[in-house]
Amino acid sequence: MGDRWHLEVDRGVCIGSGLCVTHAPHGFRLDAARQSHPVAPETDAGERILAAAEGCPVEAILITLADGGEPVYPPEE
Template structure:
């Protein structure tokens, strides 16, 4: 099982919450968030980062099913 991480660059405000919560998975480049890897093993900190984004710019999905893992609706 693996998850994909998508970041909507048009929505991201560069708060850095994701990089603070999950520095192994996110970093800021030129003031905006980027995922260090587009596919990752399931990890609580990835969900926490998506949930902590103040503008919900991060979408985490199960690669096989396409089911949205985070943020929760």
């Protein structure tokens, strides 16, 4: 995975479970209201970031390719 990813968290959907931080502590943090945020909006592609998105119980994490905007997660159906 040599790509760069753009990360977003839909704060209207996030329930603050913290699973994203458990899976990828370098990629996500919780604020005082227990809402998830990406540590940086763009990051190197990685299995731990993808695991965080896949493990989110409410699918609040969106990953797209930084250079084109194509969806990485959730995948287009």
